[in-house]
Amino acid sequence: MTDSRQASRRRARAAAVRGRRRRRSKGRTALAAAVSLLVLGAAGAGWVYTRLNGNISTFSADGVSGDRPPASTKGSNVLVIGSDARTGGNIALGGGDADDIGRSDTAFLLHTYADQKHAVAVSIPRDTLVDIPPCKLPDGSWSAPQSGAMFNAAYSVGETPEGNPACTQNTVEKLTGLRVDHTVVVDFKGFAAMTEAVGGVQVCLPQDVYQRDLNPHRPTRGKRIFAKGPQTVSGQQALDYVRIRHGIGDGSDIGRIKRQQAFVASLLKQIKSDGLTPSKLLPLADAATRSMTVDPGLGTADKLVAFAMSMKDIDLHNTKFVTVPWKYQGARVAIVHPDADALWAALRADRTLDGQDAGGSGKNGSAASPSPGAEAPASGADTPVSSTGVSVAVHNGTTVPGLAARAAEMLEGHGFTVTEATTATVRDQATTVIEYGPGQEEQAGKAARVFPGARLTPVTARGITVLLGRTYADEPEAPASPPPAHIPAQVSEDARSADDNPCSDLSYG
Template sequence: MTTSTRGRTVPPRHRSAAGTRRRKPGRRGRLALAIVLSLLLLAAAGAGWVYLKLDGDIKTFDSGGLSNDRPPAGSSKGENVLVIGSDARNDGNAALGGGDVNDIGRSDTAFLLHVYADHKNAVAVSIPRDTLVTIPPCKLPDGQWTTARRDMFNSAFSVGETAKGNPACTQNTVESITGLRVDHTVVVDFKGFAALTDVVGGVKVCLPQKLYERDLKPKLPTRGKLLFDKGEQEVSGQKALDYVRIRHGIGDSSDIGRIKRQQAFVASLMKEVKSNGLTPTKLLPLADAATKSLTVDAGLGSADKLISFAMSLKNIDLHNTKFVTVPWRYEGSRVAIVEPDATDLWAALKADRTLDGKDASGKKKASPSALPTATPTPVSGKGITVTVYNGTTVTGLAATAAAQLTRSGFTVTGTATASSQDHATTVIEYGPDHKSEARTVARVFPGAALQPVPGAAVNVVVGESYKGGSTASPQPTALPKEVAEGARSADDNPCSNLSYG
């Protein structure tokens, strides 16, 4: 008889006492790992898309417009970033700033941000738009280059008369007047500025009095509606833009007073950004807003470069971030740079010295003592021929300069009166084959501008800043008192020091 198993209960295999199926060891762990990896891949793909999007929004300007006669790279361990506020009306900016959409691009605001090598200190130096400077040769849209000329600082941005302006020409001008290498240039237009203030949720500002529409647009027949109340308030978007543009009705209605308020605004903006946290997560919305309306040099022309640079600033304390204006004085209705104060300021930045004379180069020192006074280096003019012109109304100034040059070994072929006597600073003119000799001559006149002139040998046009004296160019141990005492810290009260005049 065959024994059948039909109907017999056969114990199921691979069941536990609880009756649940056992999985092979490690399967659950591998599944979780697969899920995590998938999420990471998705996140990475998302970040990649964000960066790709940001890259697509960033605009760069032509580096071919930069001068071939630039300060040497690496002359300072810190970084110098030129920030230009453009009032161009193209790309939708006319809706915010008014004006003709086809008008040429102009710059009403510019400052050179020096990030010290220790990455714990920074200083922003504002350059008034009406400052009379020598604008060096700049590239035109057709590829031709201009000749050097004396003009207001903000006209450099308008060379070529294009809608988007000429950032390279402004950079050339800043390098020429400061002797500092500009590592990066950033141009912010109306849209970008307004968008940044919206992203951070508003910026605290302060006004000493009520301001009306006519204070922003002085040609209006009536004062118009109230734009700003007196005292501290929060602004963003269009209102923030109106705040930094307005200059009438406060103090002496000058651009210098407006610069002080713009410095206070940037300080408040930095406070908001720092309070939100300098992390990639927080920076991405800022970067998204900024890149849509920024024009930068090729060195910042990608999202990772732009965000990496921003992250490099995270350890700079607000109190150690200072705002100053280049030493200046009125020259008629324009502004002139005061020497040797300005030269002392540029020398301090080049040496990575803070406004109070401290070493911020990041180098370890054997002694915490104060910076030593540099030993003056004599200038030798052997073999260099110079002609000296008096560019002022001060009698005998050319003869004084000629005698000083002769004592240093230069051969002076003669002295004469310049074609104009309104030179605030000394200019060293030189032909294409005499650049190195001109640089040697310039050491005798700290703060002098170098100006290429076709057909010239080496000429010195003495300006009012020249007072005669030593041919040495020592590094100063401290900045002029007016520069240091007039500085604003980024953590200052927004209602302090708002107006000039």
């Protein structure tokens, strides 16, 4: 009996030793793998960056207008242009004439909020009637401004095969009042290669689709190219999916835009589900950069990687896709005002589609709210301010007549309660000053957003007083009707989230 117990103890000790050895072995294996990855990463980083740098093409910044909206500390804006240029092998995918001029097939403005957790992409239909500002031509001269032109015509100014992305950027800045921080152009090849690099993208169709739906000039229906229901597409098939227009849905460009939004949402979901690992990201980055043209600010692998990593924490549900408020004007598309103005104003103020402030800490990490004695951020009178219940007195500190009434009307348009609008005893005020009592700094900050450059000053008396200075008198008079304080419900209700099911809401076709 004793020998049996001793044998049992020996077997238990031996098993424990073997377990420790196995654990040490697994630990050593994991450590060795980690070290190997680090060594390989360090050794291959130079090769990777050299390869990506060699892929990247940039367009000249000389064509970017000097008359631009001010830079903002709230969020960032990236203009993404899908080009249907037939150069560089794209004709094999898109058809058409190899010598044709470059055109923009699709475009959206991606606004990434300062909190780095929200983003919204606003599509601009290619047939939208807009004003195109002067743009640089190939001979170095500048074109005459165009009024009531189609939006995609901006990319064709100069009639070069590679197109004119700087002119499209100028047009978007004029249209939105938002400064475009970066512009990215992706052509047919780049789009198809990216879908292959991620192993395909899930889409969903409400009906079977045939060759004649893609090319309405075909004499026969042709072969079926898409089956009804969910499926995964890549390469040429993915390109056909986002380009198809006739014979599906309502056959309009608006329907195609909604389908493109659903596709980009599904692509983002696929990238996120794969994980942001080097083995997954390198093929994607290689495919993207080989057929991508960017502004000089994104012209190196370092800059592109830093830009991509800045968006890694954005939640799929908080990534929204919308179309600028529109209506048909004959065969073209007209922008609906003031709905579109409210959308642009919300993005300038870093407010989400449901009206929440997503300003975070700003681009430079500085606090968004002004501190005592600081100048107010340059939001402007056209940016809606949430100010219900805030009472303000207005005093005209200049000799310009009617200034207090003008400021009072503007404040009331933003929801403030104006208790008085009078002439100040001192009438040589140079800069607008906003005085506020104890505990009213936040409310005063809201008023300061209406008066760019105003100075906040704490006082002992309760209340908020705006003392108008010459700087306000010199500003052009604000529009009589400021944009709505909130984005119209239809815009937010029609938004698509990047995590939506591809088969949800198939009305777009």
